Amino acid sequence: MIVALAGGVGAARMLSGLVEVVPPEDITAVVNTGDDTVMHGLRISPDLDTVTYTLSGMINPETGWGLRGETWSAMTELRQYSGGRLGWFNLGDRDLGTHLYRTSRLSEGAPLSQVTAEIAARWGLGLQILPMSDDRVETRIVIDDATVAGREVSFQEYFVGARHEVPVRAIRLAGIDTASPAPGVLEAIAAAHTVVICPSNPVVSIGPVLSVPGVGPAVSARRSHVVAVSPIIAGRALKGPADRMLAELGHDRSVVGVARMWAPFAATMVIDDADRHLAGAVEAEGMRAVVAPTVMSGPEEAAALAHMVLGAAAPGGAA
Ligand code: FO1
Numbered sequence: 001m002i003v004a005l006a007g008g009v010g011a012a013r014m015l016s017g018l019v020e021v022v023p024p025e026d027i028t029a030v031v032n033t034g035d036d037t038v039m040h041g042l043r044i045s046p047d048l049d050t051v052t053y054t055l056s057g058m059i060n061p062e063t064g065w066g067l068r069g070e071t072w073s074a075m076t077e078l079r080q081y082s083g084g085r086l087g088w089f090n091l092g093d094r095d096l097g098t099h100l101y102r103t104s105r106l107s108e109g110a111p112l113s114q115v116t117a118e119i120a121a122r123w124g125l126g127l128q129i130l131p132m133s134d135d136r137v138e139t140r141i142v143i144d145d146a147t148v149a150g151r152e153v154s155f156q157e158y159f160v161g162a163r164h165e166v167p168v169r170a171i172r173l174a175g176i177d178t179a180s181p182a183p184g185v186l187e188a189i190a191a192a193h194t195v196v197i198c199p200s201n202p203v204v205s206i207g208p209v210l211s212v213p214g215v216g217p218a219v220s221a222r223r224s225h226v227v228a229v230s231p232i233i234a235g236r237a238l239k240g241p242a243d244r245m246l247a248e249l250g251h252d253r254s255v256v257g258v259a260r261m262w263a264p265f266a267a268t269m270v271i272d273d274a275d276r277h278l279a280g281a282v283e284a285e286g287m288r289a290v291v292a293p294t295v296m297s298g299p300e301e302a303a304a305l306a307h308m309v310l311g312a313a314a315p316g317g318a319a
Helices: 009-021 046-055 073-082 093-107 112-122 155-161 185-191 202-211 215-220 242-248 255-262 273-284 299-311
Strands: 002-006 027-031 037-039 042-044 128-131 138-144 149-154 168-174 194-197 226-229 268-272 288-292
Touching (some): 002 202, 009 027, 009 299, 027 046, 037 155, 046 128, 073 093, 093 112, 112 128, 149 155, 149 168, 168 202, 194 299, 226 299, 255 268, 255 273, 268 273
Parallel strands (some): 027 128
Antiparallel strands (some): 138 149
């Protein structure tokens, strides 16, 4: 059994490699839901959907979110009605079907983990996709915008509304203290042969997963079996604001900064060839550094990285 702690695009690519080298039934993805939002009354779970659509081959290749070959009639109508005011977060016509289904099932009382399994089954996926929690946890971002310093906004207001171009001052995970891991999360981590920390944003993707009460300690308890893949390559994130966010929140904007965050949880970190010269500094943080090509530019690269990651768990088993 392999457990992957996952955010959005980087994790989805990592998982698409993992399913090529391990039977999908042996994989459990534990996915961040801190980015979830309610838009027009609909519950949107961007990271769950990015993982699901990517693994079913239906992800929109241009955006990295939403569905391939999407149409936008509903959004066009919404913008017409509202003079554009309500159209800042793009929901494609087919994608809306997913959000309508999720929202309906949640309002019927089904937990998010159950609904997520139903959505994965509809797309024919063999792996288990679990939200980090069935409880609502909301990643809130404290930003400095043009009008107010220290304004708290939702993750999507920061990421999509402000195009993640504004400085981040702090992160707050609303609801985290009372959240429980989704059923099966702790059991999967305890039973895993390897736990993979996917190359997702450490602060707003993996951070919330590890912050669900019980999850961080469960991962730390398996430290020697945990392999992290750095989302930072030569000081840059391939996609999204992870690099800037690390710096803005006082972390080192490099694989060394990531190692400092993951050392309590993972014995091994895979860093890119471009960061080979930092392997010693990563090891000084208490992690074993494994150097490999980590850019998953296509299915072959993703499978090669997955193969390497699964072989990289610390030898000897010492936590
Ligand atoms: N990202 C954008 O940059 N613009 C959008 O309009 C947008 C809409 C959207 C709708 C559904 C969905 O599942 C994801 C969507 N995303 C959009 C992506 C998403 O907000 C972010 O990539 C993640 O939250 C970060 O992991």
